[in-house]
Amino acid sequence: MTKMNEPFGVYVHWPFCRAKCPYCDFNSHVRHGGIDEARFLAAYLKELAHFASLTPGRDVTSIFFGGGTPSLMRPGTVAAILAAIGGHWHIEHDAEITLEANPTSVEAENFAGYRAAGVNRVSLGVQALDDQSLKALGRQHTAQEALAAVALAKLHFDRMSFDLIYAREGQTVEAWEEELRRVLDHAADHLSLYQLTIEEGTPFAARHAAGSLRIPDGEQASELYHLTQELCEAAGLPAYEVSNHARPGSESRHNLLYWRGHDYAGVGPGAHSRVTTSGAKRALSAIKSPEVWLTQVETTGRGFASEETLSAAESADEYLLMGLRLSEGIDLERLAAINGNALDDARIRTLESEGLLARHETRLAATRKGRLVLNRLILELAA
Numbered sequence: 001m002t003k004m005n006e007p008f009g010v011y012v013h014w015p016f017c018r019a020k021c022p023y024c025d026f027n028s029h030v031r032h033g034g035i036d037e038a039r040f041l042a043a044y045l046k047e048l049a050h051f052a053s054l055t056p057g058r059d060v061t062s063i064f065f066g067g068g069t070p071s072l073m074r075p076g077t078v079a080a081i082l083a084a085i086g087g088h089w090h091i092e093h094d095a096e097i098t099l100e101a102n103p104t105s106v107e108a109e110n111f112a113g114y115r116a117a118g119v120n121r122v123s124l125g126v127q128a129l130d131d132q133s134l135k136a137l138g139r140q141h142t143a144q145e146a147l148a149a150v151a152l153a154k155l156h157f158d159r160m161s162f163d164l165i166y167a168r169e170g171q172t173v174e175a176w177e178e179e180l181r182r183v184l185d186h187a188a189d190h191l192s193l194y195q196l197t198i199e200e201g202t203p204f205a206a207r208h209a210a211g212s213l214r215i216p217d218g219e220q221a222s223e224l225y226h227l228t229q230e231l232c233e234a235a236g237l238p239a240y241e242v243s244n245h246a247r248p249g250s251e252s253r254h255n256l257l258y259w260r261g262h263d264y265a266g267v268g269p270g271a272h273s274r275v276t277t278s279g280a281k282r283a284l285s286a287i288k289s290p291e292v293w294l295t296q297v298e299t300t301g302r303g304f305a306s307e308e309t310l311s312a313a314e315s316a317d318e319y320l321l322m323g324l325r326l327s328e329g330i331d332l333e334r335l336a337a338i339n340g341n342a343l344d345d346a347r348i349r350t351l352e353s354e355g356l357l358a359r360h361e362t363r364l365a366a367t368r369k370g371r372l373v374l375n376r377l378i379l380e381l382a383a
């Protein structure tokens, strides 16, 4: 049962990008002719009003502008959305307000405006520290430009993170070690380090299927993963989630809210939400096409593609799936409270003896080795 004083987040999805990166399957679109930003803003405000009517009295503990590329938004648009959130709900005084930015020099010029609008944390998509890799990833910035954006972000924001993609084409363990050491020299309090995933329907997937894109897999991918954990831990940024590292206390509060199974309202094309109403968890997802979403919100005040109430078993599976991504794992008592069933003890013991799971009082977590085979673990536990 969700309590009123549990964390509650607002996610704002901005679905536009300057160019589409060939590995990415996020809901992001390129509109060369530009967009009517004022018209989109009006629709975001309408959707926020709808969510406020579903979740009265909640205190907002975090807000996240994700994308797409939210750093293409005018600071005034960000300020208007934050003002509307503050009008509908109480925003806690220490709420974490993050905006995802691409590290081009043009976007860095907006940092002061975002800070003035109320953003207090940025997350930059640096992706790689060499220009050849950035080109291969289809990025619109050089490594030097990205590092300049990192330095500027540190001046404007108390908290900042950046993302890298590793296990890229042709990347050796030695090359990643050298790159990661440089990354750590520039890191602030948080880093997201993702292994390149081949996403269905992307240009990378086509090249991978045709054999013209080879990326580290199996033994080599796990070596890259373990090296990442070791170097980050030694630098004081241990993993708190499969791909996320932070100085203790600097974990992303907004992302923790997803992994810990708390409620959030997501506005914008393709955004997902989890809100508890009348004691039941509802899962909502918005229409992905920006223009179809816009028209739908303008005419009906909401832009959902699906709305469903999760059963207790579905909620429990979701908590297991998300929570085991975290180093802290899940609370077995909370899991049992969600659907009334405990996990199979014999199965847990077998996975513990394989070194994949560890139990500590009422908590159950995947070990570092276990997080590498998380999908298998979850399937076995949920079976």
Ligand SMILES: C[S@@+](CC[C@H](N)C(=O)[O-])C[C@H]1O[C@@H](n2cnc3c(N)ncnc32)[C@H](O)[C@@H]1O
Pocket (backbone or CB within 6 Å): 023, 024, 025, 026, 066, 067, 068, 069, 070, 100, 101, 102, 103, 124, 125, 126, 127, 163, 164, 165, 194, 195, 196, 197, 198, 199
């Ligand atoms: C919503 S995306 C984008 C943020 C921002 N638009 C940018 O590209 O800088 C968040 C992060 O997901 C990661 N990502 C996206 N697609 C990926 C893939 N196929 N494999 C691994 N990481 C990926 C990238 O590191 C990216 O920065």
Ligand code: SF4
Pocket (backbone or CB within 6 Å): 016, 017, 018, 019, 020, 021, 024, 025, 026, 028, 067, 068, 069, 102, 125
């Ligand atoms: S990685 Fe970022 S910039 Fe590239 S297409 Fe995806 S959301 Fe857009």
